[in-house]
Amino acid sequence: MTTFENITLNGRVYNWHNVDELYLISEPDDSWRNTIYHFLLNWYDTTDYITVQTSGSTGKPKPIRLPKESMMNSARMTNQFFGLSEVNTCLLCLPASYIAGKMMLVRTIMGGFNLLTVEPSSNPFQELHTPVDFTAITPFQLFHSAEILQQKSVRKIIVGGGPVSATLEKLCENIPSELYETYGMTETCSHIALRRFNGKEKTDDFTALDGVKLRLDNRNCLAIYAPHLLKEEIQTNDLVELKGVNSFHWIGRADSTINSGGIKIHPEQIEKKLEGIIPTSFFISSIPDESLENKVVLIVESEIYSSEDEKALKALLVNVLDKYELPRLIIYNSPFVYSDGHKVLRKQTLEKALKRL
Numbered sequence: 001m002t003t004f005e006n007i008t009l010n011g012r013v014y015n016w017h018n019v020d021e022l023y024l025i026s027e028p029d030d031s032w033r034n035t036i037y038h039f040l041l042n043w044y045d046t047t048d049y050i051t052v053q054t055s056g057s058t059g060k061p062k063p064i065r066l067p068k069e070s071m072m073n074s075a076r077m078t079n080q081f082f083g084l085s086e087v088n089t090c091l092l093c094l095p096a097s098y099i100a101g102k103m104m105l106v107r108t109i110m111g112g113f114n115l116l117t118v119e120p121s122s123n124p125f126q127e128l129h130t131p132v133d134f135t136a137i138t139p140f141q142l143f144h145s146a147e148i149l150q151q152k153s154v155r156k157i158i159v160g161g162g163p164v165s166a167t168l169e170k171l172c173e174n175i176p177s178e179l180y181e182t183y184g185m186t187e188t189c190s191h192i193a194l195r196r197f198n199g200k201e202k203t204d205d206f207t208a209l210d211g212v213k214l215r216l217d218n219r220n221c222l223a224i225y226a227p228h229l230l231k232e233e234i235q236t237n238d239l240v241e242l243k244g245v246n247s248f249h250w251i252g253r254a255d256s257t258i259n260s261g262g263i264k265i266h267p268e269q270i271e272k273k274l275e276g277i278i279p280t281s282f283f284i285s286s287i288p289d290e291s292l293e294n295k296v297v298l299i300v301e302s303e304i305y306s307s308e309d310e311k312a313l314k315a316l317l318v319n320v321l322d323k324y325e326l327p328r329l330i331i332y333n334s335p336f337v338y339s340d341g342h343k344v345l346r347k348q349t350l351e352k353a354l355k356r357l
Contacts, residue, residue, distance in 0.1 A: 007040065007105065008114045016044035032119050035096040039105055043068070052099050054186045066099075066189055073228040074189035075103060075110040077209045081194070082134055082156055086112035091135035091154070093124030098341065100136055100160060103190040125152050139164055140342035142172065142179075149175045158182050160191060161341050163250075163268075167275045169197050181206075183250065185236075188229055193248070208246040216242060221254050239266070258286040260294050263324045270296075273320045278313070281336055284327070285350050298327035299353055301336045331357065 005015040014022060022037040029038075042050055049065040084090065090108065092115050094101040101120075108115040116132065118124050122144040124137070131153035137145070138161040149157075149172075160182035172179055179198045183206045184191035193206040208214055213225040222240045225233045239251040252268035259265075267284035274282065281301040289295035298317075305313065310330060317326055333353035337345045 005044070005109075006112070007109045008112070009036070009108075009117055011114055014040065019044060030097070032095055033117075035101075036092075036105065036117065039096045039102055043105075043109070050102065052102065052186055053097075064187065066186075070229045071103065071106045071189045072110055075107040077211065077228075078103075078158075078191070079107055079111040081209055084111045084113055084134055088113040088133040089130060090115050091124070091128070091132045092117045093120055093141070094136060094138070095120050095340075099186045099190055100138075104136055123148060125149060125154065128152055128154075131155075134158075136160065136182075138162060138341060139168055143168055146171045146175065149177060156180070158191065158194065159197075160184065162343050164197055165275050166272060172198050185234075187234060188224065188226065192224060192226055192229070205243045205247045205249050208248075212246070214242065214246060214248060216240070219254055222248060256285075258284075258294050258296060260286065260289075260296055260324065261292040265296060265325060270321060270325050273325075274298075274317075277316050277320065281344060283344060283346055283349075285346060287329070287350075287354070289328070292328075295328040296325065297329045297331055299331045299333060299336075299350060301334050302332050303334055304332045305330075 007014050009022075019037065019040050022033070022040065024031070024033050024037075027034055039050075048069070049067050050071060051063050051065055054062050054064060079085070084107065088111070090104070090113055092101060092104045092108075094104065096102055096105060104115065113133075116130065118128070122141060124141060125145050125148050132155070134156045135154060136158045139159055140162070142157075142159050142164075154177045156178045158180045164181040175198060177198075178196065181195040181197050182191035183193040183195070191209075192212045193208045195204070195206045196202055211226060211228050215223050215225075217223050217235060220239055220241075222236045222238045223233055224230075224236065237254045239254050239257075240248040241251060242248050252266035256267050257264055258267065270284045271282070278300060283299055285297055285299060286294040287297055313330070331353045333349060333356060337348040337352060339345055
């Protein structure tokens with residue numbers, strides 16, 4: 001298979017001839033620098049695919065093979081949307097062991113721009129002294145970088161790996177960068193749709209990139225057809241409302257919908273209403289109930305509240321939630337179980353919390 005060869009990292013050009021110079025014997029094999037080397041070694045080999053691991057946030061992590069051609073097509077799509085070319089400077093601050101980091105490297109190969117590499121951290125812009133045209137970060141990184149980004153020159157930022165909450169949006173109002181929430185999955189080689197969430201072009205809806213077609217199945221879940229990325233249509237469990245032929249509003253996950261007393265409840269919608277009310281991490285789930293089949297529960301990352309504090313919390317819940325949305329039980333658990341990408345692993349966290357009851 002023929003692949004694009006050159007990649008410019010920190011101002012120096014590498015290809016299959018000198019890629020071994022990137023390997024640092026003084027560091028662990030899985031260090032952030034050496035994961036870049038291992039990816040490029042895989043990119044330059046004779047296989048026509050890259051093996052990646054799914055995130056595990058909605059199920060058990062599993063290895064899948066992504067065609068290199070699909071990854072290149074995805075990179076072209078993103079580079080075209082953001083106008084990235086050899087004149088630009090971009091930033092990699094995500095691990096190259098995950099799809100988001102791998103795709104930043106592929107975009108660099110396809111676009112010919114210079115990619116600065118820094119160690120992934122909660123605030124990767126702390127020591128950044130060079131203007132950057134584009135980067136990709138997680139909501140966790142954005143939260144911890146919101147203040148410093150008001151002083152840094154970073155033109156465009158995509159944020160993925162988890163939903164951007166209304167609280168995080170508000171925190172980012174004064175950031176001059178163009179901020180975009182991504183929608184996608186490992187199987188689609190990163191994002192297939194974007195949502196601007198700051199500035200004059202802010203919107204609540206995702207817009208699909210060129211070449212991506214959308215439709216709803218009989219559950220009102222999103223189906224994606226992107227022949228340049230996938231040979232077959234991919235069916236998601238994401239409940240959405242279509243807004244025209246190429247835009248949609250995300251509602252929640254069909255597999256997280258709670259059937260409580262015959263009423264269908266979407267945890268994500270409740271969580272939006274509770275943003276800003278609970279000062280720590282939390283999420284909505286359910287547990288079996290004899291009369292309701294399932295009852296709504298609120299899991300809070302905290303030690304057990306005092307009776308006075310819980311009474312005050314319940315009063316707030318009554319003010320913002322509908323009758324059927326009100327949690328029948330509040331469960332306290334600290335700390336939550338998180339993935340390597342700082343996503344809350346809800347199933348494992350709930351199981352851990354129930355053991356403490």
